[in-house]
Structures are given as structure tokens and as C-alpha cells.
Amino acid sequence: MKLGSRALLLILQNAPYLLFIVLLVVFGLMSDRFLALANFRNIIIQAAPIAILAIGMTFVLLTAQIDLSVGGSMYLTASVLALYLTGIPWPIGLAAVLVLAGAIGAVNGFVVTRFGIASFIVTLATLFILRGIAMYLSNTRTLMFEDQILTLNRATVLGIPSAIFAFLVVFAIAWVVLHQTPFGRQVYAVGGDPEAARKAGLPVSRIVFACFVIAGLCAGIGGFVSITQIGAVGPKYGDQIEFAAIAAAVLGGVSLFGGRGSVSGTVFGAILIKSVQNGLNIINADPYIYPLVTAAIIFLAVAIDGLRTRIIERLERRTIRPLAAE
Amino acid sequence: MADGTMPLLEVEGLRKSFFGVTVLHDVGFSVKPGEALGLVGENGSGKSTSMNILGGVHQPDAGEMRLDGKPYAPADPKAAIAAGVAFIHQELNLFQNLSIAENLFVDAFPRRGGLLPLIDRKAISARTEAVLKEVDLHMKPSTEVARLSQGERQLVEIAKALSRNARLIIFDEPTTSLTRPEVERLFAIIERLKQRGIAIIYISHALEDVMATCETITVLRDGHLAGAGAAKDLSLQQIIAMMVGRSIDTIYPQRSGTTGTEVAFSVSGLTQPGVAENIGFDIKAGEIVGLAGLMGSGRSELARMIFGLDSFRSGRIEIGGKPLSEPTPVKAMEAGIAFLTEDRRGEGLLMDFTIAENTVLASLRDVAGAFGILDGGKIAKVSLEMASAMRLSTDKVGEVKVKHLSGGNQQKVVIGKWLRRQPKLFILDEPTRGIDVGAKQEVYRIINGLVERGSAVLLISSEIEELIGLSDRILTISRGEITGSFDRRPFDREAIMTAAAGLTARLEAAL
Numbered sequence: 001m002k003l004g005s006r007a008l009l010l011i012l013q014n015a016p017y018l019l020f021i022v023l024l025v026v027f028g029l030m031s032d033r034f035l036a037l038a039n040f041r042n043i044i045i046q047a048a049p050i051a052i053l054a055i056g057m058t059f060v061l062l063t064a065q066i067d068l069s070v071g072g073s074m075y076l077t078a079s080v081l082a083l084y085l086t087g088i089p090w091p092i093g094l095a096a097v098l099v100l101a102g103a104i105g106a107v108n109g110f111v112v113t114r115f116g117i118a119s120f121i122v123t124l125a126t127l128f129i130l131r132g133i134a135m136y137l138s139n140t141r142t143l144m145f146e147d148q149i150l151t152l153n154r155a156t157v158l159g160i161p162s163a164i165f166a167f168l169v170v171f172a173i174a175w176v177v178l179h180q181t182p183f184g185r186q187v188y189a190v191g192g193d194p195e196a197a198r199k200a201g202l203p204v205s206r207i208v209f210a211c212f213v214i215a216g217l218c219a220g221i222g223g224f225v226s227i228t229q230i231g232a233v234g235p236k237y238g239d240q241i242e243f244a245a246i247a248a249a250v251l252g253g254v255s256l257f258g259g260r261g262s263v264s265g266t267v268f269g270a271i272l273i274k275s276v277q278n279g280l281n282i283i284n285a286d287p288y289i290y291p292l293v294t295a296a297i298i299f300l301a302v303a304i305d306g307l308r309t310r311i312i313e314r315l316e317r318r319t320i321r322p323l324a325a326e
Numbered sequence: 327m328a329d330g331t332m333p334l335l336e337v338e339g340l341r342k343s344f345f346g347v348t349v350l351h352d353v354g355f356s357v358k359p360g361e362a363l364g365l366v367g368e369n370g371s372g373k374s375t376s377m378n379i380l381g382g383v384h385q386p387d388a389g390e391m392r393l394d395g396k397p398y399a400p401a402d403p404k405a406a407i408a409a410g411v412a413f414i415h416q417e418l419n420l421f422q423n424l425s426i427a428e429n430l431f432v433d434a435f436p437r438r439g440g441l442l443p444l445i446d447r448k449a450i451s452a453r454t455e456a457v458l459k460e461v462d463l464h465m466k467p468s469t470e471v472a473r474l475s476q477g478e479r480q481l482v483e484i485a486k487a488l489s490r491n492a493r494l495i496i497f498d499e500p501t502t503s504l505t506r507p508e509v510e511r512l513f514a515i516i517e518r519l520k521q522r523g524i525a526i527i528y529i530s531h532a533l534e535d536v537m538a539t540c541e542t543i544t545v546l547r548d549g550h551l552a553g554a555g556a557a558k559d560l561s562l563q564q565i566i567a568m569m570v571g572r573s574i575d576t577i578y579p580q581r582s583g584t585t586g587t588e589v590a591f592s593v594s595g596l597t598q599p600g601v602a603e604n605i606g607f608d609i610k611a612g613e614i615v616g617l618a619g620l621m622g623s624g625r626s627e628l629a630r631m632i633f634g635l636d637s638f639r640s641g642r643i644e645i646g647g648k649p650l651s652e653p654t655p656v657k658a659m660e661a662g663i664a665f666l667t668e669d670r671r672g673e674g675l676l677m678d679f680t681i682a683e684n685t686v687l688a689s690l691r692d693v694a695g696a697f698g699i700l701d702g703g704k705i706a707k708v709s710l711e712m713a714s715a716m717r718l719s720t721d722k723v724g725e726v727k728v729k730h731l732s733g734g735n736q737q738k739v740v741i742g743k744w745l746r747r748q749p750k751l752f753i754l755d756e757p758t759r760g761i762d763v764g765a766k767q768e769v770y771r772i773i774n775g776l777v778e779r780g781s782a783v784l785l786i787s788s789e790i791e792e793l794i795g796l797s798d799r800i801l802t803i804s805r806g807e808i809t810g811s812f813d814r815r816p817f818d819r820e821a822i823m824t825a826a827a828g829l830t831a832r833l834e835a836a837l
Contacts, residue, residue: 182437185435193422
């Protein structure tokens with residue numbers, strides 16, 4: 001039984017990769033444009049905003065919390081940029097966006113850690129508050145951005161398209177923070193066993209708070225990259241994107257129960273989701289089928305996570321007598 | 327170590343009470359560097375409390391502790407660790423999703439020089455490798471703890487203690503989930519720790535292990551010092567005699583009526599790898615069968631499997647002559663099994679609900695009227711009946727919330743709610759834990775009434791006196807196996823204790 005569980009676990013842990021292969025084969029057979037190199041470059045550019053968002057989400061998920069407000073944060077920061085920060089160089093605009101997005105993350109983190117309210121509730125509330133403020137400020141009009149921001153989309157850094165460059169920088173920083181700094185390892189510790197973390201004297205609240213700030217910052221960056229691609233924001237901007245970000249992380253192996261997963265998996269999950277949408281687009285699928293497919297992917301991701309966690313728990317269950325040799 | 331060495335740790339006159347109940351009376355002991363002290367006693371004898379005081383978890387009410395001749399009074403676990411006292415709990419405190427090295431340094435990672443706060447991986451690897459060598463664990467420091475066996479995880483805990491320069495290491499039941507080769511390996515490591523001048527306090531129910539590992543032994547009973555001496559001067563029988571004492575309680579009420587002949591409940595071949603091995607027994611109608619086992623022996627797990635809370639691989643359960651296959655709590659209840667869990671706060675009662683609401687919870691269908699809507703009048707009637715049958719302290723069953731009742735009265739509500747169903751088998755797991763003597767007697771009276779009406783009872787208790795006082799028959803369980811069956815009159819207390827500790831065969835050879 002234990003051996004069977006291990007084999008099943010191996011399959012579940014590699015499910016996204018298997019899914020990706022199936023995807024390549026299916027869309028590849030249906031259209032020869034899908035497997036073209038240029039299309040892959042497109043997929044990654046399209047995936048960049050959601051990947052950045054999902055990287056921030058990974059920090060929060062690792063501590064067994066959740067942040068549903070990132071879409072609202074994107075919409076509000078973009079609206080503020082379009083309404084009040086015109087005529088100044090874009091790097092200053094970006095800095096202002098980051099300050100605002102980071103502050104939103106700090107509010108989430110403060111309420112969650114200080115008052116011990118479930119993050120699901122807190123961030124659901126901030127999601128509606130943020131969207132509400134943005135709609136109020138913009139009178140629900142569609143807001144346009146200046147040319148200096150729109151041209152960023154066509155810019156390249158070291159020959160790399162700007163969106164991909166931004167995404168690579170965020171990914172590299174996140175990877176180093178999670179794997180090479182004391183803070184990153186303590187994030188894993190807190191998510192893996194909060195009680196033991198407290199006993200070991202780790203500043204659990206501070207760590208969880210910091211993760212919400214990071215998720216906020218990533219929402220700001222991801223939102224900015226997305227603006228350069230779209231050029232205008234309306235009331236539907238960033239709507240339900242938090243679920244795509246969570247799905248990307250969970251598909252990539254981040255557990256909703258905390259402590260397991262990594263940003264490399266998350267990035268892969270984001271690319272997987274965008275590939276599906278891109279493939280549907282290329283084969284001219286009915287647009288109404290998109291949400292159904294996305295929903296199916298989210299369901300699959302969460303189901304895999306639940307099953308995976310159950311198996312891990314079973315494998316790690318305490319025994320009171322030695323198991324017979326396997 | 328030669329005589330005359332200063333003790334590393336001295337404890338004198340330790341006293342502690344919780345909520346007015348004194349659990350430690352003038353307990354004292356000492357350990358020298360390079361020696362091991364074995365601390366033994368039944369559950370509830372005060373071992374854990376003493377160790378929690380040493381580890382900084384609790385503060386003593388009175389008494390003095392000295393480490394290296396200097397006063398030692400840790401305010402919290404961190405202070406204990408800083409003073410060089412490491413506590414290796416039965417439930418290991420490791421992060422399974424981190425590597426061995428990360429577990430050792432998680433609260434204080436050494437950093438590389440430079441502006442960025444990066445972990446010095448080389449340094450933690452090297453230091454981890456060094457301490458792993460000391461505990462004979464040949465694993466890469468980067469190995470994830472989830473991949474290690476129980477025995478290996480324990481060695482990681484020891485390595486953690488060493489990496490913090492511990493001078494005194496407390497082991498709490500270190501061998502319960504280890505295989506024999508792992509146990510031997512652990513003992514070899516403990517010997518090596520002693521040679522390095524580290525003092526050890528070793529708590530275990532496995533008395534043979536204690537005698538083999540420790541230089542001195544201290545026995546506690548009911549929070550009192552029951553005896554102490556050099557291990558080489560003590561025999562196993564002497565230690566057991568000190569542990570169980572000779573006091574005979576008279577609080578157990580007489581029972582009228584006799585045990586029936588009809589088998590009410592039987593289980594055979596119950597097996598779940600790592601938890602239970604081929605467990606089989608039966609209980610007659612009107613019979614109380616006691617289950618004696620140490621903590622972690624599998625006694626509660628057995629009850630949970632019978633009631634369908636945990637799964638098992640194979641085995642057959644019969645209740646009232648009918649098989650109960652693949653039990654779930656719902657099926658078990660329908661078949662006539664009632665289960666009083668050991669954790670009544672966590673599992674047995676809804677604390678924020680009233681007595682009445684709790685009473686009818688296990689028999690909601692009986693108090694429902696037309697269309698399945700609950701009948702308030704019936705609920706009130708049923709719970710009032712329960713309150714008077716149980717001699718509850720209040721009759722305001724619809725108003726008083728369960729959390730406002732005393733422990734004894736809470737226990738009566740839990741039992742009362744199950745009695746409504748007239749169970750064929752009542753499993754009682756620690757029915758009198760944490761309640762005072764008066765309430766205990768009430769509970770005993772209720773249990774007796776239950777069997778007089780023909781129920782079968784499986785009684786699990788850490789208190790051997792209680793088992794002896796109530797049971798018609800006592801089974802002993804150790805490491806998930808039934809190790810003995812004892813009939814009433816006279817119960818041989820020491821033999822039961824011995825069998826519960828899993829010692830029978832070897833003890834007989836020694837006698």
C-alpha cells in the first residue's frame with residue numbers, strides 16, 4: 001500500500017508536466033501554428049503578468065494563507081496611474097504603483113496577523129473595497145495610458161522582450177529569497193508546521209505579514225506589465241485574475257495547505273494555463289468555452305493538491321509499532 | 327564517572343499543582359555529567375510535569391533547581407535551550423519539508439558576508455555534517471526530513487541538541503516507534519554522548535531499556551518520590567513494586583448481577599500495519615473488559631478502529647452476532663456501539679451548546695417530530711431525564727452551556743448522551759481523566775448501571791487501580807498487540823503492569 005501511494009504521489013507531483021505534454025500533442029495535431037517557436041515566445045509574453053502575480057501568491061500560499069485581493073490591487077493601482085500620474089517619467093509612475101501595491105499588501109497582512117481573521121475573508125473584503133474605490137475614481141470609464149507606457153511593450157532588454165525580462169527578474173529574485181535566505185526557509189517552516197515554528201521561536205506573524213507585502217508588490221509589477229500590453233483599463237480589468245494566479249501556483253505544485261511548492265513550479269503552472277488559452281485561440285474555439293476550460297484546470301489543480309496532501313499525510317502518519325520491512 | 331563528581335543538575339523539593347490539584351510533591355533527583363538517570367513511573371506519576379519544568383514549559387510552585395551549582399529557573403523553552411538543556415519529545419519537533427541542515431539552524435541561520443542576507447550554505451552543511459557524524463547518521467545535510475525514518479529523525483533531533491551545545495539531554499519515550507536495530511543504535515549514541523560528558527535523563531516505560539542504559543533510577547508514583555537508587559542495585563521486580571505501590575482504593579462500588587453468557591461483541595484478526603497486529607477478543611453482555619496499555623501502546627487506536635474513525639487493513643468485528651464490515655462512526659452507532667473519547671473537550675462535547683443540545687446530539691432522530699423537525703418538548707423531556715439519571719448538578723438543561731459545567735459533570739453529559747441509545751457495546755476511553763474522586767465514583771456507578779442493564783463495556787484507562795476495581799477481565803496491549811489476558815480475583819497487579827509494558831516473556835525468564 002505504501003509503495004502504491006508513493007507511485008501515485010510521483011504521478012500527482014508530475015501531473016502538470018504530463019498535462020503539458022498532452023496539451024502539446026493535442027493542440028499540435030489540431031494546428032501546426034501552435035508548435036511554432038514564435039508562438040511560444042507569445043505564450044510566455046502573455047503569461048508574464050499572471051506568472052508574476054502567481055509568484056507573489058506562492059509566498060502567501062506557502063504560509064498556508066491566501067490572497068484574493070491581487071486583481072483589485074491591479075485595477076486600483078492602474079487607475080491611479082492613468083488618472084493622477086500622467087506626464088511624469090514612467091519609472092516614477094512604476095515606483096508609485098509599487099508603493100501603493102505594497103501598502104495594500106501590508107494592510108492585508110496586518111489585519112490577518114494582528115486580528116487573526118482568516119485571510120480568505122480579509123482579502124475577499126479588500127478585493128471588493130479596492131475594485132470599488134477604482135470604479136469610483138474612474139467613474140467606471142475605460143482609462144487610456146500614455147504612449148511612453150504603451151511603447152514599453154515593444155521594448156527589449158538585452159534582446160529580451162520587456163515583459164519576459166520583468167518576469168525573469170521577479171522570478172530570479174523570488175527564487176533566491178525563498179531558497180537562499182533565512183527568511184525564505186522560515187516561510188517554508190511556518191507553512192509546514194506553524195506550531196513547531198512558534199516553539200522554535202520564529203517570528204511567525206512577521207513572516208506571514210511580509211508574505212502579504214510581497215504578494216502586493218508582485219500584484220503591482222504584474223499589473224504594470226499587463227498595462228503595457230493592453231494599453232487601457234476598464235471595470236473588467238484584473239477581474240478574477242486571482243483565481244488564475246492561485247491555479248497557476250497550485251498546478252505548479254504549491255500546496256494550499258502550506259509549506260510545499262516552489263516558484264519554478266508556479267511559473268510552469270502559469271505558462272501551462274496560458275498555453276491552454278493560446279491553443280484554444282489558435283484552433284478558433286468558441287470563446288464561451290474558455291471559462292469552462294479554465295475552471296476545469298482550477299478544479300484539477302485543487303483536486304490534485306488535495307489528493308497529494310492526503311497521500312503525504314498518510315505516508316507520514318505516526319506509527320506505534322515498527323512497520324514490517326518493505 | 328568516579329564518585330565525588332559534582333552533579334550537573336540537582337533538583338530538590340519540586341512542587342507543582344494545577345487548578346488546586348497537586349501533581350508533584352517534593353520531588354528531587356540529580357544527574358552527574360556523563361551519566362544517565364532513568365525516570366520511571368506510571369502515567370500521571372509526575373514524570374512529564376517534572377520534565378516540563380526542567381524544559382522551561384512550566385514554572386514550579388516550590389523547589390530548587392541547580393545547573394552546575396548555579397540556580398537554574400528557565401522562564402521558557404528558549405531559556406532552557408540557552409542554558410544547555412535539550413528536550414527530545416516523543417512527538418518530534420522537526421519541519422518535514424525542510425532539509426536536515428535547515429532544521430538544525432532554522433531559528434538562527436548563519437549568513438554569508440556581504441550586503442545580501444544569504445544563508446551560508448557551506449557553513450551549515452559543514453556543521454551539520456560534523457554533528458551528523460557524531461550521531462552516526464550518514465546522510466547528506468541537504469536531505470529532506472520527510473524522507474527519513476522515525477529512527478533517523480530522532481538522530482536528527484539529537485544532532486540538533488548537539489549543535490546547540492547541550493549539556494543535558496532529556497529523552498521522553500524515545501523508543502516507542504523505533505525498530506529494535508534502531509533502538510540498539512540509539513543506545514550506542516547515548517553511550518557516546520555520556521562519554522562526551524553529557525548528562526542524560528531517560529524517561530521510558532520500557533524498564534529493561536532503562537536498566538540497561540541508566541546508571542541511576544528514580545521512580546515516581548502519584549507525584550511522590552517512590553524510590554531511587556543505582557540501577558545495578560535494583561531489580562525489575564523492585565522497580566515495578568515501587569511504581570504500582572500497595573495502596574488499595576475502596577472507591578469502587580459493588581456491582582449486582584452477573585455477567586451473561588452471550589457474546590455481545592467480538593473482534594478477530596484486526597490488523598493495521600504500524601498500529602495493530604492480529605488483535606482478537608470478545609466481550610459478553612454485562613461484562614466489563616479492561617484494556618491496560620501504556621500511552622502509545624495502541625489502546626486508543628484500537629478503540630478508534632472499532633468505532634470506524636480509523637481504517638484497518640484486515641480483521642472482523644461482530645456486534646450482537648452480526649458482522650460490522652468496514653465500520654464508519656454512523657454504521658457503528660447504528661449497530662449499537664457507543665464511544666466515549668479520551669478527549670471530551672475536543673471530540674465528545676460541543677462546549678458552546680447547552681446541556682440539552684448536547685444530550686440529544688447522538689439521538690436526534692428520536693426527538694424529531696413530524697417532517698423530521700426537532701420537537702422542543704421532547705428534547706427538554708429527554709435531557710431532563712438524563713440530568714436526573716446522571717445526577718447532574720443543574721436541571722437548567724436548556725440554558726446552561728456545557729462549558730460552564732465542571733469536568734465531572736461534563737463527563738456525565740457525554741455518557742448520558744450515549745446512554746440514550748442503550749448501546750450494546752460502550753467503549754470508554756479514560757472516562758475519569760481529570761475529574762475529582764467524588765465525580766469518579768459517580769461515573770463508576772453509572773458504568774455499573776450500564777452493565778447491569780446488559781451492555782458490554784470496553785474500559786480503557788491509564789490507572790491500573792481503576793481497571794482492577796471495575797473490570798471482570800483485563801487485557802493488556804503493547805505495541806499494538808494483545809500481550810495478556812487476566813481474570814478477576816485476584817488480579818495480579820504486577821503481572822498486568824509487566825504485560826502492559828510488553829515484558830512478559832523476558833521477565834519470566836529473569837524470574
